[in-house]
Amino acid sequence: METIESDVVIVGAGGAGLRAAIALAEADPGLRISLLSKVYPMRSHTCAAEGGAAGVARSDDSMDLHFGDTVGGGDWLCDQDAVEFFINEAPKELTRLEHWGCPWSRETDGSVGVRPFGGMKIKRTWFAADKTGFHLLHTLFQTSLKFESIRRFDEVFTTDLLVSDGRIQGCCAVEMRTGEMKQFLAPAVILCTGGAGRIFPFTTNGAIKTGDGMALAYRAGVPLKDMEFVQYHPTGLPATGILLTEGCRGEGGVLRNKDGYRYLQDYGMGPETPLGEPVLKTMELGPRDRLSQAFWQEQKKGNTVPTKWGDCVLLDMTHLGEARILERLPFVHELAHAYAGVDIVKEAVPIRPVVHYMMGGIHTDINAATPLPGLFAAGECACVSINGANRLGSNSLTELLVFGKRAAESAVKYVRSGTTKVDRAAADQQANAAEARVQALFDRPESTETMTAVRNEMTHAMETGAGIYREEAMLKDTADALAKLRQRQTSIALRDKSKVFNTEFTQLVELGCMLDVAQAVAVSALARKESRGSHQRLDHVERDDETFLKHSMAHYQGEDAPRMDYLDVVITKSRPGVRDYSGAKS
Amino acid sequence: MSQRQITFEILRYDPETETEPRFQAYCVPCEEEWVVLDALNYIKDTLDGTLNYRWSCHMAVCGSCGMMINGEPMLSCKAFIRDLPAGTIKVEPLYHFPIERDLVVVLDDFMDKLESVKPYVIPKKQRPIEDGPYKQTPKQLHQYQQYSMCINCLLCYAACPQYGLTPEFIGPAALALTHRYNLDSRDKGRRQRQEVVATHEGVWECSFVGACSEVCPKDVDPAGAIQQMKIASTADWYLEHLMPWRRS
Numbered sequence: 001m002e003t004i005e006s007d008v009v010i011v012g013a014g015g016a017g018l019r020a021a022i023a024l025a026e027a028d029p030g031l032r033i034s035l036l037s038k039v040y041p042m043r044s045h046t047c048a049a050e051g052g053a054a055g056v057a058r059s060d061d062s063m064d065l066h067f068g069d070t071v072g073g074g075d076w077l078c079d080q081d082a083v084e085f086f087i088n089e090a091p092k093e094l095t096r097l098e099h100w101g102c103p104w105s106r107e108t109d110g111s112v113g114v115r116p117f118g119g120m121k122i123k124r125t126w127f128a129a130d131k132t133g134f135h136l137l138h139t140l141f142q143t144s145l146k147f148e149s150i151r152r153f154d155e156v157f158t159t160d161l162l163v164s165d166g167r168i169q170g171c172c173a174v175e176m177r178t179g180e181m182k183q184f185l186a187p188a189v190i191l192c193t194g195g196a197g198r199i200f201p202f203t204t205n206g207a208i209k210t211g212d213g214m215a216l217a218y219r220a221g222v223p224l225k226d227m228e229f230v231q232y233h234p235t236g237l238p239a240t241g242i243l244l245t246e247g248c249r250g251e252g253g254v255l256r257n258k259d260g261y262r263y264l265q266d267y268g269m270g271p272e273t274p275l276g277e278p279v280l281k282t283m284e285l286g287p288r289d290r291l292s293q294a295f296w297q298e299q300k301k302g303n304t305v306p307t308k309w310g311d312c313v314l315l316d317m318t319h320l321g322e323a324r325i326l327e328r329l330p331f332v333h334e335l336a337h338a339y340a341g342v343d344i345v346k347e348a349v350p351i352r353p354v355v356h357y358m359m360g361g362i363h364t365d366i367n368a369a370t371p372l373p374g375l376f377a378a379g380e381c382a383c384v385s386i387n388g389a390n391r392l393g394s395n396s397l398t399e400l401l402v403f404g405k406r407a408a409e410s411a412v413k414y415v416r417s418g419t420t421k422v423d424r425a426a427a428d429q430q431a432n433a434a435e436a437r438v439q440a441l442f443d444r445p446e447s448t449e450t451m452t453a454v455r456n457e458m459t460h461a462m463e464t465g466a467g468i469y470r471e472e473a474m475l476k477d478t479a480d481a482l483a484k485l486r487q488r489q490t491s492i493a494l495r496d497k498s499k500v501f502n503t504e505f506t507q508l509v510e511l512g513c514m515l516d517v518a519q520a521v522a523v524s525a526l527a528r529k530e531s532r533g534s535h536q537r538l539d540h541v542e543r544d545d546e547t548f549l550k551h552s553m554a555h556y557q558g559e560d561a562p563r564m565d566y567l568d569v570v571i572t573k574s575r576p577g578v579r580d581y582s583g584a585k586s
Numbered sequence: 587m588s589q590r591q592i593t594f595e596i597l598r599y600d601p602e603t604e605t606e607p608r609f610q611a612y613c614v615p616c617e618e619e620w621v622v623l624d625a626l627n628y629i630k631d632t633l634d635g636t637l638n639y640r641w642s643c644h645m646a647v648c649g650s651c652g653m654m655i656n657g658e659p660m661l662s663c664k665a666f667i668r669d670l671p672a673g674t675i676k677v678e679p680l681y682h683f684p685i686e687r688d689l690v691v692v693l694d695d696f697m698d699k700l701e702s703v704k705p706y707v708i709p710k711k712q713r714p715i716e717d718g719p720y721k722q723t724p725k726q727l728h729q730y731q732q733y734s735m736c737i738n739c740l741l742c743y744a745a746c747p748q749y750g751l752t753p754e755f756i757g758p759a760a761l762a763l764t765h766r767y768n769l770d771s772r773d774k775g776r777r778q779r780q781e782v783v784a785t786h787e788g789v790w791e792c793s794f795v796g797a798c799s800e801v802c803p804k805d806v807d808p809a810g811a812i813q814q815m816k817i818a819s820t821a822d823w824y825l826e827h828l829m830p831w832r833r834s
């Protein structure tokens with residue numbers, strides 16, 4: 001087995017991983033950096049983000065306002081020290097990206113433009129038309145090409161972390177082109193592997209978002225934090241789950257039910273605002289969790305529009321006019337036309353809530369460090385937590401930058417601390433065991449169990465029991481189903497025995513990761529007997545700060561369900577209050 | 587629901603066990619709104635798990651899923667079956683690239699070329715963060731915006747006859763990206779990039795067939811970019827050779 005020695009290994013080359021790589025290279029050109037990704041960096045799912053990245057830019061905005069929107073939006077489950085750090089760094093990071101060439105949309109005087117997003121008091125979302133994530137990713141990737149010390153391993157699939165002596169020693173990964181296992185030795189590893197939306201059937205997440213890094217850390221003994229908080233985005237296209245960005249509503253798009261009625265006013269987000277004059281933090285610019293929940297209620301009342309792909313409501317942008325749509329929302333225009341056959345200039349487009357983002361993830365502290373020495377995590381796979389119980393739209397792209405950099409800085413500090421030492425013998429032993437496990441997947445006896453069946457049953461169980469609204473009995477069923485599916489998964493045999501670019505093999509590894517992550521979601525949701533942010537329990541409808549103003553921590557227990565315990569939320573200046581999105585306030 | 591049985595002829599190749607590619611036919615019950623990628627996923631999930639191809643976003647932005655569909659380079663996630671002529675649909679890996687496995691091609695050549703054109707802002711001097719963002723008017727943004735839309739899907743390379751003949755040719759997407767940075771008001775690196783693109787394998791290799799711009803799913807217009815660069819390179823040549831005192 002080939003061994004590659006580095007100072008820091010980064011797993012994942014999306015927005016977070018690339019930002020970390022650049023920060024490492026800038027910190028010290030002598031550092032040996034290995035950047036691993038199961039897809040070419042520009043294929044990472046950051047490219048799909050449309051709307052924008054939040055950071056205080058205008059003189060009428062302030063750090064305090066961004067703080068308040070984030071913490072309130074997160075239903076007070078955010079760690080406030082982390083939020084404060086994040087918000088202070090945000091404008092600097094977005095500016096840095098500007099210097100690196102990101103084509104931010106501009107005001108006529110040449111300054112960077114900002115647009116409103118849901119749950120925000122003041123406009124502060126920097127955007128590059130409606131392809132912000134795409135531009136952010138390509139700007140970072142292209143900038144990373146400047147640095148010779150960043151050694152890339154594209155299409156190299158990480159299967160295991162190497163841990164001995166209570167600290168990280170590197171990881172093992174399969175080079176997809178050859179099927180060869182490689183051992184990456186390093187005293188520090190940064191996980192930037194993105195989210196896990198694929199555990200649900202209907203999601204905006206691409207095929208690669210299977211929670212690999214979350215599962216790797218979890219199995220290595222790092223708890224997964226706040227996994228029950230799964231964000232539904234209110235406006236996905238039916239059938240494909242393709243997202244129509246919140247920018248649609250930021251620009252003035254409105255939601256209507258089957259009667260053309262703007263139903264959000266019935267769910268504490270009224271009164272109705274005039275057409276074409278969106279008012280911040282109310283009606284269509286309310287937060288994502290509330291909007292998705294309102295859809296569910298309308299569906300129960302029979303007010304939705306039935307379509308071939310299930311019930312929908314209508315996103316109406318016709319009053320914006322062609323010019324504005326083509327300038328500000330060209331991608332939405334293209335997507336709706338191609339995938340829904342709707343010209344948004346002329347007609348309202350049917351949409352429904354769709355699984356979008358994992359607030360939870362690998363437990364890290366404010367320095368992006370996990371409890372396992374040498375292991376760091378950043379981006380959607382991590383939970384710092386700045387997102388709490390409901391992420392504010394457009395905070396995530398900024399989070400990739402701020403905490404990608406932070407993870408790099410922490411890793412450098414750790415590597416230089418002199419306390420690290422790779423235990424070669426132990427690492428070799430583990431790498432050999434990892435290789436044997438991979439081989440064992442190929443050697444499994446034939447069986448009737450199929451990957452498709454297990455995957456479909458998993459996503460079905462998640463949607464039924466752990467969707468927008470949850471309750472005890474259904475969550476229990478889901479958790480039970482997942483436990484069984486984890487069992488069944490071990491008997492799936494690979495039909496494809498080739499070593500070259502074998503995606504049946506990678507899918508099987510991904511399925512194992514998804515099942516572990518899904519179980520952590522269901523069990524965490526079952527244990528949280530309250531309603532907060534995106535986690536709504538029909539049997540516990542109130543928020544319960546007394547018992548649950550705490551982070552859930554799911555600890556891996558092998559074949560058994562995870563063990564849960566809790567960690568206090570860091571509160572510095574904002575005591576839990578009422579989330580008010582009615583337009584009636586000042 | 588309107589379903590149609592459609593036969594897909596798909597190129598298969600496993601270098602471990604086969605000496606050359608072959609075609610395999612699959613009959614797929616296709617839904618009205620399906621794209622070719624949906625059919626491939628159906629095959630992979632229910633008919634034959636050994637089929638391999640790249641995809642991720644299913645929304646025409648990650649650039650992974652380029653392939654030849656009935657001989658035309660397309661994104662399989664944007665190739666609607668209803669828009670293709672009735673009858674068998676033939677799916678092959680992108681032309682002009684070595685096949686790694688099935689519909690997966692080797693991208694090393696493109697990745698090297700991308701790196702060679704220095705696709706990043708090269709400022710005159712590093713701007714401190716405290717100075718805030720550069721000013722860039724919407725007009726200045728507009729100058730290069732179109733060329734920044736490239737998703738690296740490589741359809742243009744598969745369409746380019748010149749790249750087929752002369753693999754050293756830097757090719758449409760990488761040149762469009764060069765042009766994108768040259769045109770960016772924040773950049774001062776054109777001279778450095780010129781060394782690469784003004785060579786024989788650079789812009790001059792292009793015979794202006796324009797096939798690249800026709801197949802581009804993002805309207806990047808690489809052919810236009812190359813044409814503009816030729817003009818700029820010619821101007822450079824005159825400046826350098828006939829009016830050396832004007833060189834900046």
Ligand SMILES: Cc1cc2nc3c(=O)[nH]c(=O)nc-3n(C[C@H](O)[C@H](O)[C@H](O)COP(=O)(O)OP(=O)(O)OC[C@H]3O[C@@H](n4cnc5c(N)ncnc54)[C@H](O)[C@@H]3O)c2cc1C
Pocket residue numbers: 011012013014015016017036037038039040041044045046047048049050051052053054132133156157158159192193194195204205206208209212213243245356357378379380381393394395396397398400
């Ligand atoms: C459609 C959509 C729109 C969005 N819009 C916005 C928005 O407007 N604003 C906003 O703030 N946020 C938005 N988000 C959220 C945001 O885009 C994501 O949270 C963010 O991009 C995640 O970035 P990341 O770097 O953590 O992971 P990703 O970009 O997903 O990258 C993950 C990386 O990890 C690698 N990887 C994973 N597993 C392995 C493995 N086993 N081995 C090796 N490598 C591996 C992958 O190859 C990839 O390089 C949106 C999300 C979606 C899906």
Ligand code: SF4
Pocket residue numbers: 735736737738739740741742743758759762798801802803804805806807808
């Ligand atoms: S220029 Fe167009 S066709 Fe070529 S790689 Fe870029 S997006 Fe694809």
Ligand code: FES
Pocket residue numbers: 641642643644645646647648649650651652661662663664
């Ligand atoms: S799957 Fe991403 S471009 Fe087609």
